[in-house]
Amino acid sequence: MTQGYLALVLHAHLPFVRHSKHPCCLEEKWLFEAINETYLPLLRVFEGWKRDGIPARVTVSLTPPLLEMLRDELLVERYSQSLNKTLELTYKELARTATNPAEHRVVRMYQELYETNRYEFHHRYNRDLVAAFARLQEAGILEIIASAATHGYLPLLAETPSAVKAQIQVGVETYRRHLAKEPVGFWLPECGFSPGLDELLFAGGLRYVILDTHGILYASPRPRYGTYAPIYCQSGLAAFGRDVESSKQVWSQQEGYPGDYDYRDFYRDIGFDLDLDYIAPYILPEGKRIHTGLKYYRITGPTQYKEYYDPERAREKAAVHAGNFVFNREHQISYLAGLMDRKPIVVAPYDMELFGHWWFEGPKWLDYVVRKTACDQKVFTLITPGDYLKIYPRNQVSTPCMSSWGWKGYHEVWLNSTNDWLYPHLYEAALRMEELARTYPRASGLLARALNQMARELLLAQSSDWAFIMKTGTVVEYAKKRFNNHINRFNGLYQQIKEDRLEEDWLSELEATDNIFGTLNYQFYG
Amino acid sequence: MTVPRERRPRNVTMTWPPLDSSRTEPSLPADYDRTALYLLPRDPVTLYAFWSLSNDTRRNWEQDRLRLRVYQIGQSQAFFDTAVGSARSWYITGVNPDASYQAELGYLKTSGEFTSIATSNPVHTPRDRFSDLTDANWLNITELYTGSRILRLQRGSEELLTTTATSISSPWNPK
Numbered sequence: 205m206t207q208g209y210l211a212l213v214l215h216a217h218l219p220f221v222r223h224s225k226h227p228c229c230l231e232e233k234w235l236f237e238a239i240n241e242t243y244l245p246l247l248r249v250f251e252g253w254k255r256d257g258i259p260a261r262v263t264v265s266l267t268p269p270l271l272e273m274l275r276d277e278l279l280v281e282r283y284s285q286s287l288n289k290t291l292e293l294t295y296k297e298l299a300r301t302a303t304n305p306a307e308h309r310v311v312r313m314y315q316e317l318y319e320t321n322r323y324e325f326h327h328r329y330n331r332d333l334v335a336a337f338a339r340l341q342e343a344g345i346l347e348i349i350a351s352a353a354t355h356g357y358l359p360l361l362a363e364t365p366s367a368v369k370a371q372i373q374v375g376v377e378t379y380r381r382h383l384a385k386e387p388v389g390f391w392l393p394e395c396g397f398s399p400g401l402d403e404l405l406f407a408g409g410l411r412y413v414i415l416d417t418h419g420i421l422y423a424s425p426r427p428r429y430g431t432y433a434p435i436y437c438q439s440g441l442a443a444f445g446r447d448v449e450s451s452k453q454v455w456s457q458q459e460g461y462p463g464d465y466d467y468r469d470f471y472r473d474i475g476f477d478l479d480l481d482y483i484a485p486y487i488l489p490e491g492k493r494i495h496t497g498l499k500y501y502r503i504t505g506p507t508q509y510k511e512y513y514d515p516e517r518a519r520e521k522a523a524v525h526a527g528n529f530v531f532n533r534e535h536q537i538s539y540l541a542g543l544m545d546r547k548p549i550v551v552a553p554y555d556m557e558l559f560g561h562w563w564f565e566g567p568k569w570l571d572y573v574v575r576k577t578a579c580d581q582k583v584f585t586l587i588t589p590g591d592y593l594k595i596y597p598r599n600q601v602s603t604p605c606m607s608s609w610g611w612k613g614y615h616e617v618w619l620n621s622t623n624d625w626l627y628p629h630l631y632e633a634a635l636r637m638e639e640l641a642r643t644y645p646r647a648s649g650l651l652a653r654a655l656n657q658m659a660r661e662l663l664l665a666q667s668s669d670w671a672f673i674m675k676t677g678t679v680v681e682y683a684k685k686r687f688n689n690h691i692n693r694f695n696g697l698y699q700q701i702k703e704d705r706l707e708e709d710w711l712s713e714l715e716a717t718d719n720i721f722g723t724l725n726y727q728f729y730g
Numbered sequence: 731m732t733v734p735r736e737r738r739p740r741n742v743t744m745t746w747p748p749l750d751s752s753r754t755e756p757s758l759p760a761d762y763d764r765t766a767l768y769l770l771p772r773d774p775v776t777l778y779a780f781w782s783l784s785n786d787t788r789r790n791w792e793q794d795r796l797r798l799r800v801y802q803i804g805q806s807q808a809f810f811d812t813a814v815g816s817a818r819s820w821y822i823t824g825v826n827p828d829a830s831y832q833a834e835l836g837y838l839k840t841s842g843e844f845t846s847i848a849t850s851n852p853v854h855t856p857r858d859r860f861s862d863l864t865d866a867n868w869l870n871i872t873e874l875y876t877g878s879r880i881l882r883l884q885r886g887s888e889e890l891l892t893t894t895a896t897s898i899s900s901p902w903n904p905k
Contacts, residue, residue: 422856
């Protein structure tokens with residue numbers, strides 16, 4: 205008899221990065237790397253559970269930009285070409301490393317990875333990974349939850365409610381369109397929550413969200429079970445809280461599993477290590493070095509000196525870490541069950557891209573965790589938040605605390621001196637969008653197209669990714685350019701509509717460039 | 731006089747930023763023609779206010795003498811004023827957790843009277859600790875995080891928050 209539950213939640217997101225006019229765009233490579241290293245390897249793990257009859261339940265969120273990109277013909281074709289190119293390099297590397305067995309063994313591992321990816325992408329999945337995820341949901345392995353349209357950071361948009369409603373509604377519609385189902389759960393971008401959002405989410409048909417630990421612990425009245433049971437907001441939306449212990453074991457850079465010395469080193473990549481003449485065709489034009497995906501070393505230790513990666517040794521370590529994780533959950537859950545008068549739920553949310561992309565062995569670790577949970581112990585079983593609510597539909601009513609899972613736990617990552625200048629533009633644009641949607645409640649033809657495109661540009665400008673990049677100081681110029689472009693396109697269309705001089709050529713160009721949410725209808729801003 | 735075709739001003743499209751103008755970063759409007767003040771809670775002790783001024787407002791008021799007045803709702807006389815000069819945004823630090831605030835943008839007359847030109851939305855700052863509100867029938871939450879557990883929770887949270895901030899939204903993990 206199970207004493208409690210573990211909910212593993214994998215959140216997948218990438219900003220909409222589609223640059224039709226730039227055939228060699230660095231940002232599109234984020235998507236290609238995620239497909240190669242995370243989405244396809246994880247799909248293989250999920251399919252394995254289905255094939256072997258493992259009682260697995262995992263919660264997954266696929267954000268709308270990701271769903272749209274995975275089904276965009278141009279990006280799918282570019283992924284396919286980029287994979288061919290990576291394989292071409294891999295075969296060159298097989299030849300180059302033939303006399304070095306330790307290095308050669310790692311290249312063979314990549315050969316297998318990329319060949320398997322190519323075969324499965326084209327022949328098993330027919331170039332449609334969204335359908336692959338949807339089938340796993342039908343098979344009862346995954347519970348896929350919805351998310352905001354463009355990963356907008358909702359608490360900071362909340363003073364123009366139409367902006368939040370649109371983020372939610374377009375998110376839900378995109379989910380329906382791609383997954384042919386009604387979503388029950390909703391991934392709050394960055395776990396960003398403030399009281400009041402729950403009403404809009406509940407009205408949008410959603411039934412649960414996941415908050416960071418203190419979002420639940422600091423709720424009022426004080427939640428009886430801490431993060432080990434959901435609470436209901438006044439609206440009726442259920443809120444689950446992130447468990448600290450299980451999070452730390454995976455996330456923490458100091459003591460988390462991914463930093464183990466046997467695991468693959470992310471930063472050493474032949475794109476930086478090999479002669480420019482040799483590697484030039486596989487990096488950016490003008491010799492700008494980037495990651496190629498071929499990384500041959502293990503973390504080894506806190507030194508520059510690195511040893512070759514040993515796939516077998518890393519696999520064994522992933523199994524050990526999975527055993528440790530399951531062991532800790534057994535103890536945690538059996539301890540909690542002794543304190544509580546109901547079965548506790550431990551909610552463990554992670555970025556999906558951590559698995560495979562950053563932590564190369566992550567998919568293997570997850571596979572072992574789920575198989576060990578199913579076969580090696582009886583203390584807890586896997587569950588999704590949606591299923592837990594079916595077992596325990598009665599829960600304490602309490603108002604969660606404003607919170608996020610970002611640095612310091614509130615909104616500072618998305619609101620500080622590097623990015624606070626975004627908000628006046630976002631607020632003005634939301635007001636302009638409302639104004640035009642009310643002025644033209646039933647537009648048709650060119651005007652309707654322009655209003656729909658304005659909504660797309662506004663949603664794209666609202667991506668929390670731009671503020672996040674500015675704060676972390678990584679590809680800041682790109683983020684600024686993206687934000688400014690979307691706001692300027694929005695304002696350009698606004699002005700053309702106000703002055704009754706819409707330029708169809710320009711509009712058509714925008715529709716072809718920022719082609720996310722093809723079926724979007726601006727009217728819900730009215 | 732007819733302008734030769736090629737010398738006619740080109741399609742007005744060109745007045746808009748060219749798509750994917752990769753060399754230059756297109757600039758944004760410095761102000762919008764609307765008088766509005768917004769207040770956002772950032773964390774338990776910090777608020778962020780931003781505003782825009784309509785052309786009329788800008789004509790009628792000496793912009794550089796604007797003041798931001800922040801009230802704690804429910805506490806009479808609890809307000810503080812800041813001269814904000816010609817700024818368009820302001821961080822208000824040192825406010826109370828779990829409290830409601832509202833702001834006004836205005837002007838101090840020579841008589842000392844405050845004239846408001848814009849009022850913000852009300853906001854509520856988040857709590858930074860367990861709620862004092864408990865239901866006697868319920869188990870105390872802290873029992874779930876007893877002894878070393880509660881300590882670990884608190885230490886762990888801080889570390890977690892630091893590590894997750896650098897881990898989320900993976901493709902651009904700062905080194």
